[in-house]
Amino acid sequence: MKFADVSKSAGIDFLQQNSKTNRRYLIETMGSGGGFFDYNRDGFLDIVLLNNTLIPGGKVVGRPTIALYRNNKNGTFTDVAKAAGLAVDAYAMGCSAGDYDNDGYDDLYVTAVLGPSRLFHNEGNGTFKDVAAAAGVTNVGLWGTSCAWLDYDKDGKLDLFVCNYVKYRTLKDDQPCYSGDNHKQVYCDPAAYESSHCTLYRNLGSGRFADVSTASGIVTGKSKGLGVTVWDIDGDGWLDIFVANDTVPGFLFKNNGNGTFTDIGVESGVAYSEEGIPHSGMGIDADDVGNDGKATLAITNYWGQQTSFYNQVSSEMFRDNRQAAGIGNATNHALGFGVFFFDHDNDGLKDMLQVNGHVQDDIQEREPDTPWRQPALLFRNMGNATFQEVGLKSGAPFSTKVVGRGAAWGDYDNDGKLDVLVMPNSGKAMLWRNETPTPNHWLKLKLEGVRSNRNGIGATVLVTSAGITQKTLVRCGSSYLSQSDLRPHFGLGSATAADVEIRWPSGQVDKFKGVATDRIHSAREGEAALK
Amino acid sequence: MARPTAKSPHRRTRALGLALVIVVCLYVGLLPILSQVAENTRNLEKETEQRLAAARAKSELKTELDTLREAAEATPRDIRAGLEYAAKLQQLGQSDRAAPFAEAAVEANPKDADALYLLADIYTRARRYEKAVPTWKRLLSVAPLDERGLAGLGWLYISFGWTIEARDLLAAAVKSVPNSLSLKVAHALACVQHSDYKRAEDLLLGVRAAAPDQPDLWMPLADLYLRMQKHRDAVRVAQDVLKLNPNDTRVRSIAAQSLYSLNNLAEAEENLNIILHADPENVPARYRLAVIYKRTDRSDQSRNGLEWVLARAPGYEQTRLLLGQAYVAAGRRGEGRKLLAEYKDAQLAGQKRERVNLILSMKPNSAEAHIRMAEVCRDEGNLSRAIVELVRATELEPKNSEAARLLSDAKAALVQASR
Numbered sequence: 048m049k050f051a052d053v054s055k056s057a058g059i060d061f062l063q064q065n066s067k068t069n070r071r072y073l074i075e076t077m078g079s080g081g082g083f084f085d086y087n088r089d090g091f092l093d094i095v096l097l098n099n100t101l102i103p104g105g106k107v108v109g110r111p112t113i114a115l116y117r118n119n120k121n122g123t124f125t126d127v128a129k130a131a132g133l134a135v136d137a138y139a140m141g142c143s144a145g146d147y148d149n150d151g152y153d154d155l156y157v158t159a160v161l162g163p164s165r166l167f168h169n170e171g172n173g174t175f176k177d178v179a180a181a182a183g184v185t186n187v188g189l190w191g192t193s194c195a196w197l198d199y200d201k202d203g204k205l206d207l208f209v210c211n212y213v214k215y216r217t218l219k220d221d222q223p224c225y226s227g228d229n230h231k232q233v234y235c236d237p238a239a240y241e242s243s244h245c246t247l248y249r250n251l252g253s254g255r256f257a258d259v260s261t262a263s264g265i266v267t268g269k270s271k272g273l274g275v276t277v278w279d280i281d282g283d284g285w286l287d288i289f290v291a292n293d294t295v296p297g298f299l300f301k302n303n304g305n306g307t308f309t310d311i312g313v314e315s316g317v318a319y320s321e322e323g324i325p326h327s328g329m330g331i332d333a334d335d336v337g338n339d340g341k342a343t344l345a346i347t348n349y350w351g352q353q354t355s356f357y358n359q360v361s362s363e364m365f366r367d368n369r370q371a372a373g374i375g376n377a378t379n380h381a382l383g384f385g386v387f388f389f390d391h392d393n394d395g396l397k398d399m400l401q402v403n404g405h406v407q408d409d410i411q412e413r414e415p416d417t418p419w420r421q422p423a424l425l426f427r428n429m430g431n432a433t434f435q436e437v438g439l440k441s442g443a444p445f446s447t448k449v450v451g452r453g454a455a456w457g458d459y460d461n462d463g464k465l466d467v468l469v470m471p472n473s474g475k476a477m478l479w480r481n482e483t484p485t486p487n488h489w490l491k492l493k494l495e496g497v498r499s500n501r502n503g504i505g506a507t508v509l510v511t512s513a514g515i516t517q518k519t520l521v522r523c524g525s526s527y528l529s530q531s532d533l534r535p536h537f538g539l540g541s542a543t544a545a546d547v548e549i550r551w552p553s554g555q556v557d558k559f560k561g562v563a564t565d566r567i568h569s570a571r572e573g574e575a576a577l578k
Numbered sequence: 579m580a581r582p583t584a585k586s587p588h589r590r591t592r593a594l595g596l597a598l599v600i601v602v603c604l605y606v607g608l609l610p611i612l613s614q615v616a617e618n619t620r621n622l623e624k625e626t627e628q629r630l631a632a633a634r635a636k637s638e639l640k641t642e643l644d645t646l647r648e649a650a651e652a653t654p655r656d657i658r659a660g661l662e663y664a665a666k667l668q669q670l671g672q673s674d675r676a677a678p679f680a681e682a683a684v685e686a687n688p689k690d691a692d693a694l695y696l697l698a699d700i701y702t703r704a705r706r707y708e709k710a711v712p713t714w715k716r717l718l719s720v721a722p723l724d725e726r727g728l729a730g731l732g733w734l735y736i737s738f739g740w741t742i743e744a745r746d747l748l749a750a751a752v753k754s755v756p757n758s759l760s761l762k763v764a765h766a767l768a769c770v771q772h773s774d775y776k777r778a779e780d781l782l783l784g785v786r787a788a789a790p791d792q793p794d795l796w797m798p799l800a801d802l803y804l805r806m807q808k809h810r811d812a813v814r815v816a817q818d819v820l821k822l823n824p825n826d827t828r829v830r831s832i833a834a835q836s837l838y839s840l841n842n843l844a845e846a847e848e849n850l851n852i853i854l855h856a857d858p859e860n861v862p863a864r865y866r867l868a869v870i871y872k873r874t875d876r877s878d879q880s881r882n883g884l885e886w887v888l889a890r891a892p893g894y895e896q897t898r899l900l901l902g903q904a905y906v907a908a909g910r911r912g913e914g915r916k917l918l919a920e921y922k923d924a925q926l927a928g929q930k931r932e933r934v935n936l937i938l939s940m941k942p943n944s945a946e947a948h949i950r951m952a953e954v955c956r957d958e959g960n961l962s963r964a965i966v967e968l969v970r971a972t973e974l975e976p977k978n979s980e981a982a983r984l985l986s987d988a989k990a991a992l993v994q995a996s997r
Binding site for chain 1: 742772773774775776777806807808809839840841869872873895896899900902903906907914915918921922925926929932933936937939940941
């Protein structure tokens with residue numbers, strides 16, 4: 048297992064800046080996200096990186112704006128944000144890419160604080176146009192964080208779910224906090240802020256959305272949302288939504304199939320830790336990690352609280368198995384943000400990566416054993432419901448201490464090995480190329496919905512080889528503020544062929560026998576063969 | 579020498595051996611019964627002894643109290659006699675009865691530090707905070723370096739979450755009375771409230787070095803390590819305390835919590851069972867044991883334990899979460915959902931308090947922050963504390979009409995409640 052930081056040679060030269068002030072505003076601690084998406088439909092993943100604009104009293108170098116790195120298809124990238132119309136000033140937080148108007152080009156939603164969120168419509172000619180106001184998705188007055196495109200009502204159009212953190216419209220809403228004998232100002236605890244609520248925008252078509260947060264029932268609980276992931280927990284074809292909340296109970300919005308949701312977070316066991324404490328939930332992901340058809344849910348937490356690791360025990364019940372899985376103690380001394388499941392060694396078992404970094408940049412003055420910069424952790428799935436942390440054996444990037452925030456996976460060079468994008472707070476974005484020497488086989492699918500949404504978001508994909516069926520769900524969101532590769536990827540070990548089944552959101556089921564490995568297949572909804 | 583017949587002596591030996599075996603077997607069989615009888619007899623003797631000792635102590639105490647009361651009543655102008663009586667009552671947890679004698683002593687001699695200390699302590703323990711704060715302050719105005727006064731007021735501020743007041747007072751106190759270990763402990767806890775764990779650790783390690791044989795003083799070090807998630811250190815300190823004080827259930831509980839966090843469930847369970855052996859009514863220990871049962875798939879034991887906790891301590895809110903989930907998992911959805919809804923409501927109420935508390939700690943000079951805290955205290959039925967907050971608000975903003983109105987209402991409500 049080996050990853051190498053190729054940011055420099057790949058031409059990724061992006062400094063995330065939080066516009067640090069002496070006043071220490073809470074927003075400075077959050078970082079920003081980024082991700083992989085193929086904006087120009089050339090079959091290679093491009094990279095978007097978000098930044099935080101200058102705030103009063105802040106210090107920045109140059110003009111921190113969003114960057115869009117176009118993949119040159121030779122392992123290098125070129126920043127084309129200005130030409131693409133994305134180099135805007137915003138205190139940007141998270142992003143999600145999806146083709147909301149089914150025109151074949153992925154659009155980009157970017158959440159923000161201190162200003163409106165943006166919906167960048169992909170014009171199909173290499174440029175984007177902010178249509179948030181006309182679409183009705185500015186999320187104005189709210190501190191938007193992670194977000195996800197999903198078709199919750201199965202009408203073939205992508206809707207938009209946005210996590211909002213705390214009530215914080217302007218810098219005047221910031222609470223000062225102090226610590227130590229010298230009454231030093233520190234970044235404040237989120238507990239000092241009033242809760243907010245999540246937002247759900249229903250896609251009405253014609254480029255317009257309606258805020259259906261209240262009508263859909265997702266405003267029932269108080270939210271300090273930082274992470275969102277989507278899964279179909281009971282296999283009824285209706286997408287359910289997990290939300291990681293910071294210091295308040297998390298949500299599991301069960302889709303009632305009639306345009307409404309019911310929060311079953313508390314009774315399903317995922318709202319609190321096993322000890323009854325709300326998570327300091329930052330990042331989140333769900334996937335079928337045990338190859339048993341059931342979901343596993345990871346939620347990163349504060350230093351000392353350990354990453355929550357829930358295994359689904361029945362359709363609506365989860366159990367925190369963090370200690371039994373070997374995740375608990377290994378994450379005790381990490382303040383986790385971005386987290387995701389991915390099969391980094393193509394052995395057919397989804398592994399887990401988590402990036403970490405404290406929120407207080409001066410924490411070591413008060414807690415000498417608690418660093419601000421922390422290494423990322425890589426957990427190898429051992430195939431027996433346990434994981435082993437193998438970061439230090441996996442290349443230099445895992446020895447590097449950073450203030451980790453956003454994180455995403457994607458195969459930017461289409462070599463069948465999943466690469467990693469890490470967005471630190473106040474630091475250079477990092478692209479970690481997966482150079483794991485392995486003879487293991489793989490296959491990847493590029494979905495194209497016809498009756499379903501164009502991205503096939505919400506499709507369940509099952510791949511069977513050597514008697515084992517792997518399952519995943521094509522989804523946006525997950526991790527923290529970030530966008531991973533939308534193409535479902537399966538490691539197959541020594542298998543040289545696999546059976547593939549795609550259950551599209553429309554209800555269409557496509558099955559393919561003996562699919563060849565080690566290549567990317569295109570799957571168009573309803574067509575008899577893969578391409 | 580005649581050779582013995584082939585079998586007779588051997589037979590005798592065998593017969594004797596057999597008899598012995600039978601007796602031993604019978605004895606062994608009876609042993610548990612005999613031991614139980616002996617144990618019961620010993621217990622009975624022990625209980626009788628304890629009852630007699632308690633009766634003797636009660637009688638002696640009554641005599642002592644009567645003597646002190648008679649002395650106090652016979653010489654009303656003798657402040658010392660009244661104080662001694664009040665101190666004894668206070669020692670017995672009878673703050674209400676103690677208060678008039680201490681008040682009389684203070685009235686007779688407003689500058690008597692001992693009287694002021696006793697009165698402040700009485701008010702504090704009786705949770706009459708509206709009287710406790712000014713009395714501690716009076717003591718410190720009379721005797722600025724009074725260690726008891728500095729620690730007493732400091733602890734009170736810590737309990738209020740007035741972190742800056744607590745830290746400023748105790749930091750100055752530690753400088754003024756550098757040899758006071760109790761002040762250092764209080765200062766350490768004020769630092770903990772400020773998340774200044776390094777300073778807190780340094781202070782407590784200093785206390786430990788100065789008084790290694792007084793674990794009561796430096797026991798908070800274990801709690802600090804638990805809070806800092808340094809579980810191995812917490813266990814180590816807890817074990818050091820337990821070597822000196824094997825019956826300290828507080829520190830054993832900390833050890834159990836840290837062992838649980840380290841996933842050493844067997845030792846955590848062992849410690850909790852020791853606590854429960856000594857104190858079967860220990861609610862946190864019962865709860866934690868139920869959590870361990872849950873994690874180790876002993877669902878029935880877990881549910882039984884949680885039901886026990888809920889019945890004995892309905893205010894122990896986390897029980898509702900785990901028991902509610904257990905009921906839902908067992909198909910008792912109605913009961914489960916009811917408990918889960920109650921838990922969620924309690925959590926939301928707690929979050930409001932936490933937020934207000936945090937804002938107060940950040941803005942100690944904001945009348946608004948004190949007013950909001952007063953409202954929370956009032957809503958929780960803690961009028962005494964609400965008055966303290968409102969008094970502080972009016973000190974900060976004498977013309978704040980909202981504070982004045984709420985203060986007047988709270989005082990009236992407290993009078994009404996005391997009636």
